Amino acid sequence: MSASPAPRVVLLDIEGTTAPISFVHTVLFPYARTHLPRLIEERRTDPVVKDALAETERLAPGVSPLEQLERWMNEDAKVAPLKALQGMAWAEGYKRGELLATLYPDVVPTLEAWAHAGIELAVYSSGSESAQKLIYGHTAQGDVTPLFSRFFDLRVGGKKDAESYRAILRETGWQNDDVLFLSDVTAELDAAAQAGLRVCQIVRPEDGTVAGSIFPVAGTLPEAGALFGLPGTGQA
């Protein structure tokens, strides 16, 4: 589609791009909701818990942190203290064998083909860095975290804010037009495009994603790769 050289870096969203929205909303989020009150009680002195509770109180003064966390979960708010605590709950679940990540079937073979061809792969998700490593560390194909060089989360900023993508470019030294960002959410693509990244919307029929009209659209990662001159898996 483009006369430009193929991207050297692919930056990937998770929910709706590499993992089904249904997995996040019907498995991960309910697991965290069930286990968070106990986890917070039992691990109150853990620095991550302490920091997350303090940050919750700072963001929502006058509300009990547990109540505020519950509100954020109801709103699917992308806020760092909630994401840190959810990540801790999921860590317990993966360790106990109660969670196994579900990725779309095209994801691991395509990422392997891109990595094999020398394309740098990185993650940018609202889920915490540790949650990202857990999901890719517990797939049906085993631990695929070595495929990724970087894991960016909300500490770099929100995904709908162009400044977050500029911060990623500053931190990595990547050139903006060397980077292809894949996400299902058009507001995230808008922000990335404002920072000069190349973008493609992943519209998974299983997720009911609505295709936008501004950016290229692909139903799977190999389809996206084909649009931007990235290698395929060699399978039809």
Ligand SMILES: CSCCC(=O)C(=O)COP(=O)(O)O
């Ligand atoms: C790291 S898996 C859990 C993802 C998550 O918590 C979330 O809010 C989804 O965010 P994404 O930016 O991947 O759409």
Ligand SMILES: [Mg+2]
């Ligand atoms: Mg997404």
